[in-house]
Amino acid sequence: MTVLPDLDVPVVGAPMAGGVSSPLLVAAVCDAGGLGMLAAGYRTPEQLATDLVHVRDLTDRPFGVNLFVPRPVDRARHEKAVADYRAALAPEAARLGVEPGTPSWGDTDHWADKVLLVETFRPAVVSCTFGVPDREVVERWQAAGCEVHVTATSPQEAAAAEAAGADVLVLQGQEAGGHRGLHDPEADPVAIDHLGLLEVVSPTTTLPLVAAGGVTTPGDVRRAVAAGATAVQVGTALLLATESGASRTYRAALRDPGLSERVTTRAFSGRVAGALRNRFVDRFGAVAPPAFPVVDQVSRPVRAAAAAAGDVHGIHVWAGSGWRACQDRPAGEIVQDLAP
Numbered sequence: 001m002t003v004l005p006d007l008d009v010p011v012v013g014a015p016m017a018g019g020v021s022s023p024l025l026v027a028a029v030c031d032a033g034g035l036g037m038l039a040a041g042y043r044t045p046e047q048l049a050t051d052l053v054h055v056r057d058l059t060d061r062p063f064g065v066n067l068f069v070p071r072p073v074d075r076a077r078h079e080k081a082v083a084d085y086r087a088a089l090a091p092e093a094a095r096l097g098v099e100p101g102t103p104s105w106g107d108t109d110h111w112a113d114k115v116l117l118v119e120t121f122r123p124a125v126v127s128c129t130f131g132v133p134d135r136e137v138v139e140r141w142q143a144a145g146c147e148v149h150v151t152a153t154s155p156q157e158a159a160a161a162e163a164a165g166a167d168v169l170v171l172q173g174q175e176a177g178g179h180r181g182l183h184d185p186e187a188d189p190v191a192i193d194h195l196g197l198l199e200v201v202s203p204t205t206t207l208p209l210v211a212a213g214g215v216t217t218p219g220d221v222r223r224a225v226a227a228g229a230t231a232v233q234v235g236t237a238l239l240l241a242t243e244s245g246a247s248r249t250y251r252a253a254l255r256d257p258g259l260s261e262r263v264t265t266r267a268f269s270g271r272v273a274g275a276l277r278n279r280f281v282d283r284f285g286a287v288a289p290p291a292f293p294v295v296d297q298v299s300r301p302v303r304a305a306a307a308a309a310g311d312v313h314g315i316h317v318w319a320g321s322g323w324r325a326c327q328d329r330p331a332g333e334i335v336q337d338l339a340p
Contacts, residue, residue: 002147002168002208003062003124004230008033009339010221012170012210013331014235014316017041017067022245023051025238025331026056032332033339035231037127039066045113052121063147063217064125065118069133070108073291077142081289083088088287092280092314096305103294119144121235127151127170130271130292138165141287149210151181154190158201168208170233171197175214177236177320179273180264185288186200189264189272203226215338216322222340234338236320253278253312254319254326261324262323268316270295276323279313280306299338 004010005013013029015037017022026036038055038135049067055063070195082103089100115133117198118126119140127149138148142165148169150161158169160183171196172181180189192200194211201209210234211224224232239246239254246254259276266272267285268290275281280303306314327334 004208009113010231011168011335011338012035012231012233015039017312019245022053022271024056024243026063028243028331029335030059030061030063030336031340035065036337040065040114041068043141045110045117047205059085061080062124065123068109069128069206070111073294075105077293078289081290082294087286089302093302098301098305101297101301103297103307107293130158131183133162135164153181155200157183162205168214173197173213175321178318179271185271185292198227214321218338221338224340238331240326240328241334243331247307248305248312249315253317256312268299276317276319
């Protein structure tokens with residue numbers, strides 16, 4: 001038995017890293033009857049602990065936290081390409097008055113510390129993206145009382161997640177905004193939407209399935225549930241919510257009529273991600289190597305400076321296929337209106 005059937009609304013708030021999934025947003029989703037998810041990605045263990053405490057202070061309902069599963073980057077193979085990418089970014093960085101970031105080749109996003117932190121804080125749910133945690137880690141979390149969700153973008157990844165002991169599979173289709181949860185960051189994603197994933201994965205498992213990718217309307221929710229999903233995961237639908245941590249520039253970009261095309265690109269982080277096409281995508285998409293997270297580390301100061309300057313063409317504008325349906329209103333209203 002998982003927490004999903006007990007939700008008043010079958011909606012999971014996607015864990016959007018980089019500050020978007022603020023504790024306020026997580027709590028608002030929970031209080032509306034859904035399952036709010038904190039994003040641990042890019043946060044230090046100390047910051048994550050503060051976020052966990054903050055959410056507990058804001059709501060007494062179950063919530064979850066999402067971790068990035070680290071994967072070593074082949075430095076010997078990618079170092080020159082990363083250096084070339086950094087050099088290509090230099091003029092843009094200079095225009096904004098900053099330096100490109102410096103790669104940290106051994107970065108694990110504090111994985112071991114965060115695994116222990118989750119075990120200690122025992123949120124109702126812990127989810128993983130970018131890979132499958134070792135069975136030993138999964139069992140530690142389960143022994144602490146946490147339910148384990150794992151993101152999959154293909155039937156093969158779903159099978160690997162189930163084999164590791166996952167309690168729930170989050171099936172992320174190609175309509176998703178932000179990073180695709182590919183277990184192999186260098187692979188090209190399978191061209192399949194969340195309904196297609198439900199169709200091929202449902203007959204192979206008895207685990208509950210969460211459909212993710214471009215879900216922004218009640219009709220999307222109804223179709224996913226009818227196709228076998230226990231719940232849906234929404235991120236783009238919450239980007240403009242009152243409680244969202246999206247920056248002012250990000251919010252402006254989502255409303256900018258000049259940003260009218262959604263693409264998938266490695267331009268910002270080295271991982272394939274769904275974003276609105278802007279100048280950064282056009283200039284750097286072809287030179288960004290598949291070396292996450294070091295490409296993200298190199299571009300991050302440049303993107304932060306662009307955000308501070310209000311430059312919608314210098315930031316990542318993560319967006320799912322339904323981004324035009326984003327609404328600037330309280331998250332609780334958005335979640336409740338998604339109820340099928």
